[in-house]
Amino acid sequence: MDASTPATDDAPEQVPAAASRAANDGDTACRNCPLRALPLFIEPSGEELALVQSLKRRERRLAAGEALIHEGQTDAPLYTLLQGWAFRYKTLSDGRRQILSFLLAGDFIGVQQKMGDAAAHGVETLTDAQFCVFHRDALWELHRQSPMMGFNITWLTAHEESMVDDTLLSVGRRSAEERIASLLILLFKRAAALQPDAGADGIAFPLTQQHIADGLGLSLVHTNKTLRKLERRGLHQISNGRLYLRDLKSMARLADLYGDGRPAPRPLV
Amino acid sequence: MDASTPATDDAPEQVPAAASRAANDGDTACRNCPLRALPLFIEPSGEELALVQSLKRRERRLAAGEALIHEGQTDAPLYTLLQGWAFRYKTLSDGRRQILSFLLAGDFIGVQQKMGDAAAHGVETLTDAQFCVFHRDALWELHRQSPMMGFNITWLTAHEESMVDDTLLSVGRRSAEERIASLLILLFKRAAALQPDAGADGIAFPLTQQHIADGLGLSLVHTNKTLRKLERRGLHQISNGRLYLRDLKSMARLADLYGDGRPAPRPLV
DNA sequence: CGACGTGTTGATCTCTCTCAATTAGAGTGG
DNA sequence: CCACTCTAATTGAGAGAGATCAACACGTCG
Numbered sequence: 161m162d163a164s165t166p167a168t169d170d171a172p173e174q175v176p177a178a179a180s181r182a183a184n185d186g187d188t189a190c191r192n193c194p195l196r197a198l199p200l201f202i203e204p205s206g207e208e209l210a211l212v213q214s215l216k217r218r219e220r221r222l223a224a225g226e227a228l229i230h231e232g233q234t235d236a237p238l239y240t241l242l243q244g245w246a247f248r249y250k251t252l253s254d255g256r257r258q259i260l261s262f263l264l265a266g267d268f269i270g271v272q273q274k275m276g277d278a279a280a281h282g283v284e285t286l287t288d289a290q291f292c293v294f295h296r297d298a299l300w301e302l303h304r305q306s307p308m309m310g311f312n313i314t315w316l317t318a319h320e321e322s323m324v325d326d327t328l329l330s331v332g333r334r335s336a337e338e339r340i341a342s343l344l345i346l347l348f349k350r351a352a353a354l355q356p357d358a359g360a361d362g363i364a365f366p367l368t369q370q371h372i373a374d375g376l377g378l379s380l381v382h383t384n385k386t387l388r389k390l391e392r393r394g395l396h397q398i399s400n401g402r403l404y405l406r407d408l409k410s411m412a413r414l415a416d417l418y419g420d421g422r423p424a425p426r427p428l429v
Numbered sequence: 430m431d432a433s434t435p436a437t438d439d440a441p442e443q444v445p446a447a448a449s450r451a452a453n454d455g456d457t458a459c460r461n462c463p464l465r466a467l468p469l470f471i472e473p474s475g476e477e478l479a480l481v482q483s484l485k486r487r488e489r490r491l492a493a494g495e496a497l498i499h500e501g502q503t504d505a506p507l508y509t510l511l512q513g514w515a516f517r518y519k520t521l522s523d524g525r526r527q528i529l530s531f532l533l534a535g536d537f538i539g540v541q542q543k544m545g546d547a548a549a550h551g552v553e554t555l556t557d558a559q560f561c562v563f564h565r566d567a568l569w570e571l572h573r574q575s576p577m578m579g580f581n582i583t584w585l586t587a588h589e590e591s592m593v594d595d596t597l598l599s600v601g602r603r604s605a606e607e608r609i610a611s612l613l614i615l616l617f618k619r620a621a622a623l624q625p626d627a628g629a630d631g632i633a634f635p636l637t638q639q640h641i642a643d644g645l646g647l648s649l650v651h652t653n654k655t656l657r658k659l660e661r662r663g664l665h666q667i668s669n670g671r672l673y674l675r676d677l678k679s680m681a682r683l684a685d686l687y688g689d690g691r692p693a694p695r696p697l698v
Numbered sequence: 699c700g701a702c703g704t705g706t707t708g709a710t711c712t713c714t715c716t717c718a719a720t721t722a723g724a725g726t727g728g
Numbered sequence: 729c730c731a732c733t734c735t736a737a738t739t740g741a742g743a744g745a746g747a748t749c750a751a752c753a754c755g756t757c758g
Contacts, residue, residue: 272591307574381748386746637737
């Protein structure tokens, strides 16, 4: 129930010498991955866990606001976001920046670029964050050794695309108010799904208004004004780094979200 | 050399009774797939071809402007665009439409929605088109029976996402002129890569200005005015359903495209 | 305490949208 | 062969959402 208690069946931190453990030392073993405890994730078999474990190289921790991958960087490894928030972005040569998507625990990073290729987008943290690092070949190995996991990755990748699709719809066709409503709801749902201790008391919300602006194709000033407008109207509230949706109904109507902006259950660790 | 001669080694239309041929009759066999002839695609082994062939259910032909998948439709099968142009789109309840991406021969359709799920976007043809239809399970079967093909699909899916990323950057941060320049270049490159008989005489270009507008988050009127402006400036020309890039250099500079908007070589049939 | 990063607000400015009208082509039916 | 209809492309004019420019308030931090 409580996500702070990661282990499921055996001793929490006592990692057995898995045949395949290579370069990960102070790191948490996959079997103790905190994400496993969440109902959001499909439970992989022990075999699959061992496979993932064997492909994992190490962990990497970054403070808030640091770069995980620089735009144009070559040979970036494959990552999994274990903990914290981050975002993918692209910039034009004159500095205009577009955030492509926000990344939460469990998200994959770097499937996009083909090996040897330059990263098509940068990745930066929003909070202190923790990543699992995989060798570039891991993607292929995973497919080769476990078609099931490979299939899951395809599905995850497709799901990730559908989120970008949603953003594109927003940025292309929604007004500033609608975009913001839509973003807040979607992020709220995703974040809430990750914190079992959820409830009506909001979620931790590390974005600055600049991030919201860059994620929605708006200017900072206009984002601020729109945000204030919605807040004064009682739809939501952001304070002390937390986001509260005060009137989800109105917010959803404004965003014109189908159903509820479902955070589809995700397979894989 | 000439794409109009699809077969590679044996008799063109004489299809041997592959053990797995199920419901495809007047259809072209995978081994004779015209796409195979293009340098753009990686040559799959005979075994892989047979596998794809065995999963293929039938073909479907649509005239220009018809719907392949309706938004919200459930249980849509998996498709491959064999011939022609199409596009994926989403609409808001009041009718505003955003085209998410344009589809050309070789593109996959429908990997996004999980089985049983409602399609997150619609797909419509721009020209008369031809699709290969696969059973929904094909995706899994492909992964199971050929990790290599599975891997390719993941890569294709990721590549497709990176194209949406590019569009999002455009729509979110580029001016109308820049968006149009960027779209024209990208489509030109993709289409040119598919017609070996390319050359400087442009490409067949089936989009109406409304499609361009919906693909770039612009209004029809403003799209028209911007298009005319670029045309008068000698950057490009669209006439009789063909697009000519008269000044690629200036166009690319305007679009602020890195390198040249590379149409990365794609694996798989 | 000054430098910064982030959030606010007011005052223009302008790019893009909306409304309206017209032209040109492709079909259709008489 | 011609009126009639429809779709796509054009252009002009006015309106407006959102951008840009400028200040200022606050809290954190070296």
